[in-house]
Amino acid sequence: MEELAAVLRSLVPDHQRVLLSWSDPGVTTWSEAAQHAEASDPKRTGEQVRRRVRYVVDEQRRRTGLRVER
16 A cells, blocks of 8 residues: 555646556546546556656665565
8 A cells, every 4th residue: 555655646636546547447548547537648658657657666666675685
């Protein structure tokens, strides 16, 4: 749960809505999530959110790995 909170904190409010929409069972793509969140350009916004979320998750994993290796 801490990981999700960290990801949400890293996003601007519009992108937070997209991420939360992505968890809807009827949403299968980031573009659909952005559309569900009423983004003005769902395809572009969905891709931005997908990339940002991936970056933040990868960074969390990298930092966790650094703590474990010490």
